[in-house]
Amino acid sequence: MSSRILLTGASGFTGQHFMRLAQSRGHQVVSLQSDLGDEQSIQRELANQAITHVVHLAGISSVDHAHESDFYKVNTVGTTILLKALMRGQPGLKSVLVASSANVYGNCEQSPIAETQPPAPVNHYAASKLAMEHMALAYADRLPIFITRPFNYTGPGQSTSFLIPKLVDHFARRAAVIELGNLHVEREFNDVRMVCEAYLRLLEEGAAGQIYNLCTGLTYSLHQVLGMLQSLTGLDMEVRVNPAFVRTNEVHRLCGDPAKLIRTIGPLPDHPLSDCLSAMLQAHASPTPPTSW
16 A cells, blocks of 8 residues: 555654654655644645545643643544545545544443443543544545544653653653652553554554554553663662642543454554663663664
């Protein structure tokens, strides 16, 4: 498959990794520059571009974003405006990937979580993503849209406002103390390379109107991650719980069922978390990304 891919959010963490991967595989990538709220600007920018595939990653990704209304303005309404522009100006589209989030499942007792699990968002970020899904799928009769729900993932270049990069930053700087919130959370901490590879395969194999978990089903406790970083750096850091960092509606465990994803795109690439953490530590020490990335 050689494609002309429209990528939104190209300057973001995932977007940068996806662009490098797609270009290395011979695909052309067009980075959307227009504001998601400006349909006419999007249409002008994409005029005569002959886009074949879309990867929509742009949006507010931090649960702790200060202004709650922005989640809906950008994630929900902005996505709808983008889809309207695509519908009116790109007749040759083969697939449109819209990135949602596993946070839509909320505090789910079921584990691992399959796509059939009813969503139950517990914060505005997740609620805006679920609303986005509903709005996007309303266009599925006119555009070849499918939804992805990535579980937690990380890698070099991710902001320290996220948990794993914050931990890496403290260990890399050999800080004496780190303050954290909920210590008993359990998450998949997948590799951004796996996510980008899955996105690229789904552009070819994903079915319109479907929802796909992006996950491995492998989870880690926060204590396990701290232990890996201690082994990699030799630093025994003091961990303190700061009540200000404890979220009221914290999702305690997020573990996905990757069966549908694997049936669709085949086996997932294996990237051990320890390798990812090592690359993040290396990237912290040098502005040049690790060569394997």
